[in-house]
Amino acid sequence: MRAERSLRISHVGLRGVVGAGGLTASHVLDFASAFATFLQTSGPVILGRDPRASGVMIREGVVAALNACGRDVVDLGVVSTPVIQHTIRRLDAAGGLSIGASHNAAEWNALKFFGSRGTYLSTAEAGELLDIYHLKKFDFMEWDRIGSLKLEPSAIDSYLDELGEVYDLAALRRFKVLVDCCNGTSALILRRMNERFDFGFILINAQIEGVSFAHEPSTTRRMVALQLAPLVGPVGADAGFLFDVDSDRVAIATDEGQAVSEELVLPMLADYLLPRGPGKLVITNLSSTALLDEVAGWHGGKVVRVAVGRQAAIDALSCYRPEQIAAAGEGTGAVMMPRFRFVYDGIASMLAVLSMMLERGAKLSQIVGGYPAYSILKGEVPLVSQQVPALLASLQAQYSDGRATVTDGLRIDWPDHWLHVRVSQTEPLVRIICEQRGAPPVALFDALMEQVRSVA
Amino acid sequence: MPAREHLLKIGVSGIRGVVGEFLTPALACAFAEAFGTYVGGGRVVVGRDTRSSGPMLQHAVQCGLLATGCDVVDLGVLPTPTIQVYVAATGARGGIALTASHNPPEYNALKLFNAQGLFFNNYERGELIDLYHQSAFRRASNEEIGRIAEDYQRAPEMHIARVLRHVDAGKIRARRFRVAVDGVNGASSLMTPRFLRDDLNCEVEAISCDPTKPFPRVAEPRPDTLGELAALVRRTGADAGFAHDPDGDRLAVCDELGRVLDNDDVLALVVDAALERLPGDVVVNLTTSSVIDDIAARHGRRVWRTPVGEANVVETMRAVKAVIGGEGSNGGIIFPPVHLCRDSYTGMAFLLARMVSTGKTVSELTAGLPRYYRRLGQAAYEHGRLGSLMQALEERFPDAATDRSDGLKLMWPGRWIHVRSSNTEPILRLAAEARSEEEVEALLRQIGTEVP
Incomplete structure (x- = not known):
C-alpha cells in the first residue's frame, strides 16, 4: 500500500500510511501539540502504542509536543488501547493517546485521543481539537515549564x-x-x-x-x-x-x-449481560446483525441503532446514564461493557464469554449453536460518481413495503431480513449489506450489488 | 530604530533560539528531517547538555531522524566534544547535539556533525539549509523505520582514552594535584570530576556539578562569572581551578592564587605545551590574541588566522595539518590527535602535564607569557550599515595592515582592532588588543565615533 493520499484527519483522529504523501512527523507533532493545547484539566497525559515500527517515531514526536506544551507524559510502552484507557482513570490523567492502527495493515498508523474519563472524545470535543490543529496556534511553554517523561512499565x-x-x-x-x-x-x-x-x-x-x-x-x-x-x-x-x-x-x-461470525460477538455478550441488569439498552450501528434485536427481545431489552462509526456510538452513549446500558458495540467484534468501563476491550469481552461458559456450564459450541441462524452478505463497490443520493432515493421507492431508516445511507427492514446501503466514511466505497434469518438473501443481495454498480 | 528582538535564528550555523514560542518541537523535528535526508539514513548519534528543554527537543529530533529512516544512538547528557569523538569512532553517519553552548538557559540549539564528527562546514551547512527550506525530506515507510539504541557508557571512555594517550598520566597521578571544578551543572558535571579523580588521581573540590539542577551562574565561563570558583580555589588551596560552559567544550582556568586567567592565555599555555613536544603549525581565529604569535615564534612555528567559528578553524587546521589550534576569546582548544573539535579535556590534561614537566604553578606559567591588554565588546547594529562602517574604519587608518576575511581586522605592530558581525546573534562584535592599557584605550577612543 502506498502512502500517497492515504492521510485522513477527522473527528476520530489522525490516520494514514506512514511515509511520503501519507502520515508524516510534522502531522504527528502538530496534532499532539493541538491535543495538549485542547486539554483543559490538569494532570499528565497517558501514552501507549501498538508494536508497529513507525510507533517509535510517532512516540518521539508525541512526547516532544506534549512536553513542549508543559504536559508531563506517562509512557506505558507497547500496550493495548484498553490498558491506556484504564490507566488514564487510574492516574487521574488529563487524557491519553494511543498510537496504533488497530485492525489496519502494518504500514498504517494512527493517533487516537482520549479525555480524562478514558473515553474517546465526543464529536464536539474532537471538532474543537481539529480547529486547534488547523489554526496551528499551540500553547508552547517557556523553558522552565516544559513537561517531563515518565515510563510506567507495570500498567498491564x-x-x-x-x-x-x-x-x-x-x-x-x-x-x-x-x-x-x-x-x-x-x-x-x-x-x-x-x-x-x-x-x-x-x-x-x-x-x-x-x-x-x-x-x-x-x-x-x-x-x-x-x-x-x-x-x-x-x-x-x-x-x-x-x-x-x-x-x-x-x-x-x-x-x-x-469459526464464528464476527457479528455474533455482540449478541452473545448482550445475551450474557442483559439478564444481569440493570441496563436494558444495547447500542449498536445500523449495519450489525438483526440477531441482536431477537436476543434483546428474550430479555426485555431494546436495541438502539445509530450511524456506523465509532464517533456515532460515543455520542449515543453520552445520551444515556451508564446504568441504562447493557452493552454497546459493532458487528466487528468491538464491544464495550458498563461493567468494565465504556471502552472497546477485546480481553474483557473474552473473559465475559468464558464467564458465560462457566455460569451456564455449557460448551462454547453449545452456546453458539443455541442462537437462531442469521446469514449476512457484505459487499462493496468503488465510489466513482455523485449518483448515490439518487440511487438511495430510488431504492427507497422500490422497496417501499419495508421500514426505511435514513440516518446513515439507507436501511430497509422487513420482518425476517434487511438491507443497508451506505457510503464508507473511511474509504471511497459504497458498502452493501443484506441479512436474513435462516438462509442467505442471495437474490436480494445480487440485485442490490448490480443496481449499485450501475450508478456508483 | 532599535534592533528587533531576535529570538530565533535559522541559518548557516543551524537553528538556535528561545525555547517556547520560537524554537518549537516542530522546527527541531523538521531540521532533523533535513539532517536525516542529508546524511541519507544510517546511524545518527544524538546527545545533549543539561538544559531543561533538552529532553523535549531530543524527542523531537529523534522523531525527525526516525521519520527519514535513520537509526538513532542516544548518548544522553554528554559534553559536545565527547559526542563528536563518539561519532567519529563508531562510524556513524553524523550527529546532533542539543545545546546552546554558553547561551542562557532559555535558549537551545542544534549543533550538527558530519560522519567525521566535525562541525558542518560552510558547504554542508548551505546544502542542509536548502534541504530544510525545500522540505523535500526522505520519508521512511513502516519497514524502513529504524530504532533508538541507548549507549550511555562508552562515549566518555572513548574520549578519555584518546586524551590520556597524549599525556604522561602516571606522572600527573604521582603529583596528586588538588583541583577545583565548576561544572555550571552542565554536561561535564559528572565526567570532569571522574576524569580528574579516577584517571589523573587529583583531589577534586567540585561545585555546580549536579546535572539535574539549573545553571547557577552566567553560563559563559569568564573571569567576571567565576567568582565562586576563585573563592573555592583560595579556600581549599587548590593547585588550579577548571570551569566549563554548559556543553563542556570550553575551558576556563583559575590559578592557585584564585585569579581567573584570560581565555587567550589558557590557549597560549596549551599551545606552548603542545609545541614543546610536537612539530607543526598553529591555527587560531582572527580575534585570538597576539600572544599566540609570540609563543609560536619562540618555537619557530607559523600561525594561521581564520574567520571566527570552530568550523573555520578546523577546516584550516586540516588543510595545513596543524598540531594545535583554537579560539582564544571563547576558551576553545583544538588538538587533532584527540579530535578536531574544541576539547576542554585535552586542555586540562595538557595544563596539568605542563605543571608536572616544568615544576611551575599556574601563576608562574602565566607570568612567562608575553603581556597583552584586550578589550572585547559588542553593539547592536542596523542592517545595511556594516559595509560602510568597515569602509570608514579602513579609510581612517590607512597605515594599518588589514584582513577582511571576517569583518575587518586592522593591524599595527603590537596592537590590532577586529570588528565583525556575530554568526549566532544579530550583534556587532569588537575586539582590540595592545601592549598596554593606555594603548588599548587610545585605540578604542579612535574608533569610538564609528562604532555605535
Whole structure:
C-alpha cells in the first residue's frame, strides 16, 4: 500500500500510511501539540502504542509536543488501547493517546485521543481539537515549564487487577484457551495472565512484530478460519480467540473448530449481560446483525441503532446514564461493557464469554449453536460518481413495503431480513449489506450489488 | 530604530533560539528531517547538555531522524566534544547535539556533525539549509523505520582514552594535584570530576556539578562569572581551578592564587605545551590574541588566522595539518590527535602535564607569557550599515595592515582592532588588543565615533 493520499484527519483522529504523501512527523507533532493545547484539566497525559515500527517515531514526536506544551507524559510502552484507557482513570490523567492502527495493515498508523474519563472524545470535543490543529496556534511553554517523561512499565498489572475485580479469574483459569494474537499487544497481557493467575492460554502468533503481521489483523470470521479455528480441536481447547493488534476487538472459534461470525460477538455478550441488569439498552450501528434485536427481545431489552462509526456510538452513549446500558458495540467484534468501563476491550469481552461458559456450564459450541441462524452478505463497490443520493432515493421507492431508516445511507427492514446501503466514511466505497434469518438473501443481495454498480 | 528582538535564528550555523514560542518541537523535528535526508539514513548519534528543554527537543529530533529512516544512538547528557569523538569512532553517519553552548538557559540549539564528527562546514551547512527550506525530506515507510539504541557508557571512555594517550598520566597521578571544578551543572558535571579523580588521581573540590539542577551562574565561563570558583580555589588551596560552559567544550582556568586567567592565555599555555613536544603549525581565529604569535615564534612555528567559528578553524587546521589550534576569546582548544573539535579535556590534561614537566604553578606559567591588554565588546547594529562602517574604519587608518576575511581586522605592530558581525546573534562584535592599557584605550577612543 502506498502512502500517497492515504492521510485522513477527522473527528476520530489522525490516520494514514506512514511515509511520503501519507502520515508524516510534522502531522504527528502538530496534532499532539493541538491535543495538549485542547486539554483543559490538569494532570499528565497517558501514552501507549501498538508494536508497529513507525510507533517509535510517532512516540518521539508525541512526547516532544506534549512536553513542549508543559504536559508531563506517562509512557506505558507497547500496550493495548484498553490498558491506556484504564490507566488514564487510574492516574487521574488529563487524557491519553494511543498510537496504533488497530485492525489496519502494518504500514498504517494512527493517533487516537482520549479525555480524562478514558473515553474517546465526543464529536464536539474532537471538532474543537481539529480547529486547534488547523489554526496551528499551540500553547508552547517557556523553558522552565516544559513537561517531563515518565515510563510506567507495570500498567498491564494494574489493568489485570481491575479485570480481577469484575471477573472470577480463579474460576476462569480452568479453561484451556487457544489465542491468535496476530503479533499484537494481547500477547503481553495473556502471557502475564498465565504468569500471575496460572491461566492456560496457548498463544499463536505471539511474537511482538513491527513490520509484518502473520495475517491481516482484522477480527473477521475469515481470519479466524485461517489459523486459529483449525487448531482448536487438535490442541483440545475449550475456546479460541483472535485479537486485533491493539486488542480492542475479538473474534471467536468454538471448541469444535467452528469459526464464528464476527457479528455474533455482540449478541452473545448482550445475551450474557442483559439478564444481569440493570441496563436494558444495547447500542449498536445500523449495519450489525438483526440477531441482536431477537436476543434483546428474550430479555426485555431494546436495541438502539445509530450511524456506523465509532464517533456515532460515543455520542449515543453520552445520551444515556451508564446504568441504562447493557452493552454497546459493532458487528466487528468491538464491544464495550458498563461493567468494565465504556471502552472497546477485546480481553474483557473474552473473559465475559468464558464467564458465560462457566455460569451456564455449557460448551462454547453449545452456546453458539443455541442462537437462531442469521446469514449476512457484505459487499462493496468503488465510489466513482455523485449518483448515490439518487440511487438511495430510488431504492427507497422500490422497496417501499419495508421500514426505511435514513440516518446513515439507507436501511430497509422487513420482518425476517434487511438491507443497508451506505457510503464508507473511511474509504471511497459504497458498502452493501443484506441479512436474513435462516438462509442467505442471495437474490436480494445480487440485485442490490448490480443496481449499485450501475450508478456508483 | 532599535534592533528587533531576535529570538530565533535559522541559518548557516543551524537553528538556535528561545525555547517556547520560537524554537518549537516542530522546527527541531523538521531540521532533523533535513539532517536525516542529508546524511541519507544510517546511524545518527544524538546527545545533549543539561538544559531543561533538552529532553523535549531530543524527542523531537529523534522523531525527525526516525521519520527519514535513520537509526538513532542516544548518548544522553554528554559534553559536545565527547559526542563528536563518539561519532567519529563508531562510524556513524553524523550527529546532533542539543545545546546552546554558553547561551542562557532559555535558549537551545542544534549543533550538527558530519560522519567525521566535525562541525558542518560552510558547504554542508548551505546544502542542509536548502534541504530544510525545500522540505523535500526522505520519508521512511513502516519497514524502513529504524530504532533508538541507548549507549550511555562508552562515549566518555572513548574520549578519555584518546586524551590520556597524549599525556604522561602516571606522572600527573604521582603529583596528586588538588583541583577545583565548576561544572555550571552542565554536561561535564559528572565526567570532569571522574576524569580528574579516577584517571589523573587529583583531589577534586567540585561545585555546580549536579546535572539535574539549573545553571547557577552566567553560563559563559569568564573571569567576571567565576567568582565562586576563585573563592573555592583560595579556600581549599587548590593547585588550579577548571570551569566549563554548559556543553563542556570550553575551558576556563583559575590559578592557585584564585585569579581567573584570560581565555587567550589558557590557549597560549596549551599551545606552548603542545609545541614543546610536537612539530607543526598553529591555527587560531582572527580575534585570538597576539600572544599566540609570540609563543609560536619562540618555537619557530607559523600561525594561521581564520574567520571566527570552530568550523573555520578546523577546516584550516586540516588543510595545513596543524598540531594545535583554537579560539582564544571563547576558551576553545583544538588538538587533532584527540579530535578536531574544541576539547576542554585535552586542555586540562595538557595544563596539568605542563605543571608536572616544568615544576611551575599556574601563576608562574602565566607570568612567562608575553603581556597583552584586550578589550572585547559588542553593539547592536542596523542592517545595511556594516559595509560602510568597515569602509570608514579602513579609510581612517590607512597605515594599518588589514584582513577582511571576517569583518575587518586592522593591524599595527603590537596592537590590532577586529570588528565583525556575530554568526549566532544579530550583534556587532569588537575586539582590540595592545601592549598596554593606555594603548588599548587610545585605540578604542579612535574608533569610538564609528562604532555605535
